[in-house]
Each structure stands twice: as C-alpha cells, then as structure tokens.
Amino acid sequence: MRDADLQPVIEARDLGLTFQTNDGPVHALKDVTLTINKGEFVSFIGPSGCGKTTFLRTIADLEQPTAGTLSVNAMTAHQARQARAYGYVFQAAGLYPWRTIGGNIRLPLEIMGFSKAEQAERVARVLELVELSGFEKKFPWQLSGGMQQRASIARALAFDADILLMDEPFGALDEIVRDRLNEELLSLWARTRKTIGFVTHSIPEAVYLSTRIVVMSPRPGRITDIIDSPLPRERPLEIRDSPEFIEIAHRVREGLRAGYDEANAS
Amino acid sequence: MSRTLPVLTVVAALLALWYLAVIPMNAQWERDQAARAGADLPFGQLVARTMNQDRPVLPAPHQVVAELWNSTVIEELTGRRGWWNSGSLSNRSLIYHGWVTLTATMLGFAIGTGAGILLAVGIVYNRAMDASVMPWAIASQTIPIIALAPMIIVVLNSIGISGVIPKAIIAAYLSFFPVVVGMVKGLRAPDAMQLDLMKTYSASGGAVFFKLRLPTSMPYLFASLKVGIAAALVGTIVGELPVQQGGLGVRLLSGSYYGQTVQIWAALFAAAILAAGLVGIVGTIERRTLKRMGMAT
Known part of the structure; x- marks a missing residue:
C-alpha cells in the first residue's frame, strides 16, 4: 500500500483534544495518529463518544486540538479552511429553507465570489452528479429526506474542493434510501477522485464504502484499529454477501468490542 | 371565505350587547327629563330615546356610524371647509x-x-x-x-x-x-x-x-x-x-x-x-x- 506516489492529504500526529467541563476534563481525542492519502475513502467508526465526529470537526477547523499536530493539504487546518480545501456534509441536510435547491447549492459559490455564469454552470453540473436535475427551483420542504441529503452533498461538491468530509450523512435515512445513496456515493467518488473522510456508526456502511476503516473507542477517544479493505474499487451491492466482506465486517466488530471492553475495564 | 361567517357572528353578538347596554346607561337622564316635565315615560319610548341622545353616556352604534360618516364623507363633500368646496381637507373631518x-x-x-x-x-x-x-x-x-x-x-x-x-x-x-x-x-x-x-x-x-x-x-x-x-x-x-x-x-x-x-x-x-x-x-x-x-x- 505504501507506494511512492501516495500523496498525504491529511496528517494527524499525536492529536489530542480535551474539553474542560464542570465534571473535570473530558478527553475527546487522545494520541490520534493517522495519515489519509489522496483519493482514499476513509471511514471512522465507533460508539458514540469515541471522538469520530470530533476528529472530523478538528480536520475541518471547527474544533481546536489541544495537543499534537495536524496538517491538511500541507497547511494548518485553519489555513486549509480559509483556502476552502474541503466540503463538509453534516448529519442533517441543513438546507436553508428560504433558498431553493439551486439557491442552496449556489450559496458557497456566492460567498466564494464565482461569476454568475460559472455559478449556473456549476449548479447544473453538481445537480446532475447527485441526480437531482430538474429540482433546481424546488424548495427544500418539497423534497424527501434522501433528496435533501443529496442536495447537501451537491452543495459540498459545488466549489470543487479536493476533500469531502461527511459526518454520518445518511444516519437519519431509512435503510433502502441509505443503500441507494451509498451506491451513488461510491460512483461519485470514482468519478471525482476526491479524498473522503466519512463518519458512520454502521458497520456494513463503513465496510461497503471504504478503502480504509478506522475503528475508534471512547474514554479517551482514540484509534484502536485501522483496517485496509481488500475489496475492489468496483463494488456492487451484492458484494456485501461475499466472504471477504463478511470477514472485514467481522474484524471491525471485533475491534469495536475490544475497545468497548477495554474502556469498561479501565 | 369560511372565516366570514364566524367573524360576522361575533360582530353581531357584540352589536347586540352594545345596544342592550345603551338602554340602562342612558335611561337615568331620560327618566329625569320625564319627571321634570311631569310626563309619563312608557318603556318603548324610553328605549327609543336612549338610542338617540345628543350627549349619551354610551352612544348607540348607529350614532357612532352616523358620526363617522358625517365627519368624513359628508364634511369633505358638503362642508364649507371641506375638500369639495375649499380644495383642502377640512380640519373638522x-x-x-x-x-x-x-x-x-x-x-x-x-x-x-x-x-x-x-x-x-x-x-x-x-x-x-x-x-x-x-x-x-x-x-x-x-x-x-x-x-x-x-x-x-x-x-x-x-x-x-x-x-x-x-x-x-x-x-x-x-x-x-x-x-x-x-x-x-x-x-x-x-x-x-x-x-x-x-x-x-x-x-x-x-x-x-x-x-x-x-x-x-x-x-x-x-x-x-x-x-x-x-x-x-x-x-x-x-x-x-x-x-x-x-x-x-x-x-x-x-x-x-x-x-x-x-x-x-x-x-x-x-x-x-x-x-x-x-x-x-x-x-x-x-x-x-x-x-x-x-x-x-
């Protein structure tokens, strides 16, 4: 795996984040060391409180680490955010209700100062990418939850950042919609060659999507296992019944259980 | 509109209450007047008079409506200082x-x-x-x-x-x-x-x-x-x-x-x-x- 042409995009070394609360310090992240290379699809999985979302937010410069170093695109996280290095997809679609779907996707483009012509062109392109062409003039409440989340992915793609950070984007959707969006996300990733960081609490989702799965555990939030997926990049949904898939899923489950036991024993 | 009927019902009820209140509020003055003149005041006449006093304690709704009409449209169209005769709005309207x-x-x-x-x-x-x-x-x-x-x-x-x-x-x-x-x-x-x-x-x-x-x-x-x-x-x-x-x-x-x-x-x-x-x-x-x-x- 460690080829010479692998280009690190996100590098965290001994990263720590401690919140001071009334009940004493909470170690949200402790000694997290991880390198994510260009074009990878890395999932973070673990029980709640394991710091997977916090880690993603730290990469996005929405939280400040209290220890260690973090670089994004060879810059600090803060510089990377100012350079608009990533698109972020939240748990909820979070579309602005007073803007149409097109208007929502245009929002980052307006803020970043794209020309009107370029805005229109990009909106049309990403809408097609997430299969929402024709919904540009609709308001968010006119769309289903799954379509809203697709629109929010289009919004994160619109300004063409190399990195896509996704925080349980499909967590609130039912399983059928979720399967479909997983498939679409994979094909989108194959076409755009983006580097994706993906937080989830679903083992099948993590195994199905990722080239690498980072297993985390709580108290303190830390990485307990990193699993390279041997699955091919081309993944039909049926791959989830293959022995390889089941074996990786098993290993993820073992990792989660080990972390859970350890945290409870200490 | 489905809201018209309820609104009209409430307005009608309020008007009825108002008219009912007018009678006792203005009755005393009419009785005093009648006593002074030594005249009889049958109830029907009392009610009619309480509705049309010049300076009632509580004016009847139709008096208020008439005053509104007179001090707007009538004043501006026929008054000496009204808009029709003077070209500017009357200071009495x-x-x-x-x-x-x-x-x-x-x-x-x-x-x-x-x-x-x-x-x-x-x-x-x-x-x-x-x-x-x-x-x-x-x-x-x-x-x-x-x-x-x-x-x-x-x-x-x-x-x-x-x-x-x-x-x-x-x-x-x-x-x-x-x-x-x-x-x-x-x-x-x-x-x-x-x-x-x-x-x-x-x-x-x-x-x-x-x-x-x-x-x-x-x-x-x-x-x-x-x-x-x-x-x-x-x-x-x-x-x-x-x-x-x-x-x-x-x-x-x-x-x-x-x-x-x-x-x-x-x-x-x-x-x-x-x-x-x-x-x-x-x-x-x-x-x-x-x-x-x-x-x-």
Missing part, C-alpha cells in the same frame, strides 16, 4: 385628523423600526451591548408614555423642534421595543450547524449576516412589526394630546372637553380602523415576502 396621525405614525414607525434593528444588531454582535442594552430597553417601557410624552415635547420644543417630529419620536419610543426583542431572537435563531456551515466556507461576517442571520430573522421581524406599528399609532395619539395641532388624539381630547361622547367614539373607531389597516398592510407584506422566501406557513 376625521380624514384630515386621521391623515395627521398617519403621517406621524409612519415616520415614528420607520424611526422605531430602524433603531430597533440597529440595536438588535448591536446586541447580537457586541458583548458589551448584549450585557447592557436590554435592561435599559425594558426599563424604558415601564415608564408610562402618558407621563413622558409632554416632557419629550417640551424638551424638543425648547431646542426648536416641533410639529411632526416630536410625535414621531414618541411613536418610535413605543415601537422600537418589540422590534429589538424580535430581531435579537431572530438574528440568534440560526442553529449551530447552519453557522458551522458558513464557517466551513470561511464566510465573512457580512456574508453570515446577510445570507444567514437576516433571512432567518424575517418571520420574527414581521411579528414584531405588527406589534410595533400598532404601538406607534398609540404613541402618536398620546403625543397629540398636549400639542393640540390636529390628529385623532386631538379629536379624542376635545370630545371629552365638551362632553361630545359620540365624537370620542367616532375618533376611537377611526383610530381602530387605522390600526387594523396598518397591521393588515404589514400582514400582507409579510405573507408576500415569506411566500417568496418559500417559508409561507
């Missing part, structure tokens, strides 16, 4: 006085709304203002406006400001408060995720304000404006009482000086109709704006 009140109300509402929005922006963006302004704004509303209005007029007059401005300032004094309260809540309404999203775009403060906070605050703003414009009208009327230079407030006061209860009630209703119209206009703008923003409910 409610149209003239309503217009005087309306202009001061609108100016005061504009000042109050502007000041309210600016204060709200200050409170949301500045920690010192957040901690200091709100208690004063609340304290300002606990002072009875009827006590404050003459002082504002006297102070402004002493520095050479008179006419519509002092009334507008009293109107603004009442109308800025609901706007501050509503806009502070509205500008703070975006949730953490919506703000985080702006942060991921590395958006400037101006972009966050105009593209997120301001649109989010619109429903709050309109709710405040409806309260604010009615408050501005009340403020203007109170401001007109000591000045005596026209306006519905003057009609109310002169009516009470001369015991012209019908005139007082007509002015009251003119003020109420004006307020309803203004609130209705704000409501229409609200519906159109929110519909265009896709937020109509």
